[in-house]
Amino acid sequence: MEISPLIIFLAAIFTSNILLTNFLGMCSYLSVSRQIESSFGLGLAVFFVLTLTTAINYVVYHYLLIPFDLVYLRYIIFIVVIAAFVQLTEMVIERISPVLYYTLGIFLPLITVNCAILGVSLFMVIRDYNFLQSVLFGAGSGLGWLLAILALAGIRERIRYKFVPVGLQGAGMSLIVTGIMALAFIGFSGIVVIQ
Amino acid sequence: MVAIVTTVAVLSGLTGFLALLLILAESVVANYGECTIEINKKKKLEVIGGSSLLSLLDEHGIYLASACGGRGSCGYCKCTVLDGGGPVLPTEKPFLSIEEQEADVRLACQIKVKNDIFIKIPEEIFNIQQYKATVQKIIDLTYDIKELHLKLFEPPEINFKAGQYVQLQTPAYEKSRQPVSRAYSISSSPEHNDHIELIIRRVPDGICTTYVFDYLREGDSIEFTGPFGDFYIRETEADMIFVAGGSGKAPIKAMVELLHSQNSRRRMAYLFGARTKKDLYYTELFDEFQKKMQNFTFVPILSNPEEDSEWKGKTGFIPAYLNDYIKDPEKTEAYLCGSPGMIAAVEKKLLELNIPKDKIYYDSFA
Numbered sequence: 001m002e003i004s005p006l007i008i009f010l011a012a013i014f015t016s017n018i019l020l021t022n023f024l025g026m027c028s029y030l031s032v033s034r035q036i037e038s039s040f041g042l043g044l045a046v047f048f049v050l051t052l053t054t055a056i057n058y059v060v061y062h063y064l065l066i067p068f069d070l071v072y073l074r075y076i077i078f079i080v081v082i083a084a085f086v087q088l089t090e091m092v093i094e095r096i097s098p099v100l101y102y103t104l105g106i107f108l109p110l111i112t113v114n115c116a117i118l119g120v121s122l123f124m125v126i127r128d129y130n131f132l133q134s135v136l137f138g139a140g141s142g143l144g145w146l147l148a149i150l151a152l153a154g155i156r157e158r159i160r161y162k163f164v165p166v167g168l169q170g171a172g173m174s175l176i177v178t179g180i181m182a183l184a185f186i187g188f189s190g191i192v193v194i195q
Numbered sequence: 196m197v198a199i200v201t202t203v204a205v206l207s208g209l210t211g212f213l214a215l216l217l218i219l220a221e222s223v224v225a226n227y228g229e230c231t232i233e234i235n236k237k238k239k240l241e242v243i244g245g246s247s248l249l250s251l252l253d254e255h256g257i258y259l260a261s262a263c264g265g266r267g268s269c270g271y272c273k274c275t276v277l278d279g280g281g282p283v284l285p286t287e288k289p290f291l292s293i294e295e296q297e298a299d300v301r302l303a304c305q306i307k308v309k310n311d312i313f314i315k316i317p318e319e320i321f322n323i324q325q326y327k328a329t330v331q332k333i334i335d336l337t338y339d340i341k342e343l344h345l346k347l348f349e350p351p352e353i354n355f356k357a358g359q360y361v362q363l364q365t366p367a368y369e370k371s372r373q374p375v376s377r378a379y380s381i382s383s384s385p386e387h388n389d390h391i392e393l394i395i396r397r398v399p400d401g402i403c404t405t406y407v408f409d410y411l412r413e414g415d416s417i418e419f420t421g422p423f424g425d426f427y428i429r430e431t432e433a434d435m436i437f438v439a440g441g442s443g444k445a446p447i448k449a450m451v452e453l454l455h456s457q458n459s460r461r462r463m464a465y466l467f468g469a470r471t472k473k474d475l476y477y478t479e480l481f482d483e484f485q486k487k488m489q490n491f492t493f494v495p496i497l498s499n500p501e502e503d504s505e506w507k508g509k510t511g512f513i514p515a516y517l518n519d520y521i522k523d524p525e526k527t528e529a530y531l532c533g534s535p536g537m538i539a540a541v542e543k544k545l546l547e548l549n550i551p552k553d554k555i556y557y558d559s560f561a
Contacts, residue, residue: 060209068205069198077209084213091224098307102284 005136007192008129012140015188018116019148020181025116028107029149030174038103039153043146045108047139049089050117053082054138057121058131078121079112086112116145151181227309235315242308248274249303258323259316260423262362262378265304272303279312323421326353326361330415331390333407336476339397340441341408342382345390345417352388353421355381357428357449358530358558361391361421365406377403380532380558381422382445384452394445426532426558428453433526433554437465438513438541440533444477446558447532451491455484464492464520468513468537470499472506492520513537514544524549531557 018024025046032042057078065071090108094101101108111117120141124134155177164173227244232251234240242251249265249272252258263269270290280301283291287302306312328345336342347353362376383392398404411417428435428450437447447465454463469475474497481493496513500506509516521527529545531538538559545555 064205064209068201070202070205073202073206077206080210080213084217087217088220088224091220094307095224095309099282099284102286102305 003133005132008133009136009140011192012137013144013147014185015190015192017144017148017185018119018141019145020178020185021189022116022119023182024119025114025145028110028114029145029152029178030171032104032107033149033153033156033174036150036153036157038100039149040146041100042104042107042111043142043149045089045093045104046111046114046116046145047142049082049086049111050120050142050145051135051139053078053085053117054120054124055131055135056081056085058124058129058134061121061125062131074122074125075118078118082117082121083112116141148178148181152177230308231311232308233311233313235318236313244308244310246308247304248276248280248306248308248312248314251308252303256324257316257320258325258420259303259320260362260378261304262376263304264373264376267302267305270302273300274303275299275315276301276306277313277315279310280306280314281309322354323423324350324353325418325420326350327416327418328391330411330413330417333411333413336394337474340476341395341397343393343395343407343411345393345419347389347391348416353391354388355385355391355422357381357385357453358426358446359422359424360426360446360558361393361419362423363393363403363407364418364420365403368406368410370405371402375402376420377401378423380424380426380443380445380449382448384449384456386453386456394448396441424558426530426556428530429528429556431528432461433528434462434522435464436517436520436527436529436545436550437463438468438517438529438531438533438537439465440468440513440537441474443532443534443558445532447530448477448480450530451481451484455488455491459488460490462490462522463488464494466494466496466513466516466520468496468498468533471497471501494520512540514540517541517544518548521548521550525551527554529555531555531559533559535559 012018019026019029028042033039060077060081061074065074065077086109089111093104093108120138124137129137152174156174159173168176225245230242230244232240232242232248234257240251240255242255247265249259249261259274260271261269262271265272267286273295276299283296283301284305287305290302291300326347327349328347330343331346332344334342358380360378360380362378364374364376365371366374379393379395381391382394383390395404395407397408426446437450439447444467451463451465454461465481475495478495485491485493494509494516496509496511496516497506498510498512500510527550529550531541538557542555542557546552
């Protein structure tokens, strides 16, 4: 089925948000959403890594794995590509913005195991997207992830000064907030079908 | 067979290519080339960028104080960075007051040298060196406090002020896989500059104290850096109140010993707080000082004297007795050494007794 890449891009941001409908990439989403500033930084890093690794993985998959009949190795290969790329991103960020580097701390190298990133590469394979579709799907998912973490960070910054029952403080409240946001986002599903 | 070979070839080819890419990136992106560290506008160091300022200074024999070894948890390695240090990092903020941030004070262990950098450090730091010493004697002062005599051999002499401290380096051993350094005050007088003495109280499970108590033997060699600290006698004619608790006697002993040999006529009182009689040490030594020095009073105070110990001295806590030894608060300096809790309590009382805040000097250890 040929879906317009632009529709995939928009759908990945809103109607099929990788975080709020697939619940992928939760760990850093919950841990780095305390401040808008740092979650914006992490969101940008995820967007950047997601867009480019999807493109690279597309090339690797279609021009290396399929010709050599090694499709069953895609999990390992995708992860290796993502890991190398994150390492590269880390070096660049450390060089150009030490503040962001130290703010993101351990979560920057942990983008490697951010399941959203592997997830997008695998969806791209399962849904049989072409190159342009894949790249825009990656970019859209990255922006969607950024949108979700920014929304949560904004809400958490406000919640900090509100009364929250002791048992729900921290991750508990964040998960409830995420659930409600997910309900809102799932309301869009079905408007566009992208798979 | 062919499948195995192609699989291995493709997999290793791809990972090899990525590794190569990373190595290239490392040499281009993470290569900061040669940088200059300019210190106090006169000394220049040529270094290879990419490491922390603290470790680079260390390599060039300039030792900023650091108790945590550059992990950003002690906040001792402060220095002023005039230019080239980049913005203040979130890892530094907890250790810097607003005044310090405005005065460009930074933590040297958190700054990565990536370009030419201009810093300012106190001149005394050039005096700080790495020393090698032999353990001459280890003496038990109480059941949990030992006195360590170290004879210097490289370099053979150390210049320090009475009250300053050194950082003793524990090599890697069973309890710690990495060398660890901890701060201890020098308890001997600076008049003898070929050896130093340290007073070390056992910390249960402490890496450095366990090493000193259970592993270090007479005749072993050990390394330390120093001297550090701004806890030393101010050269005035003011009266002096010394207050110490536990192993906090070390710097005070060095000070009193020095004042004794200088025949100082300043009026001094030394209040030493301990829990029980068996925590007391150096009592004869200070009684001796009291006899020989006209204006020196030694007051041991026990907070928990056992019933049968026949303790005839004072009991309770130090703050209650401070007033008895202060004649003219405006002309009195206080030197405190002990746990943060004790120092806070004594300082509060001293302020109540109108001792000016800038005349209260302390050396606090946790």
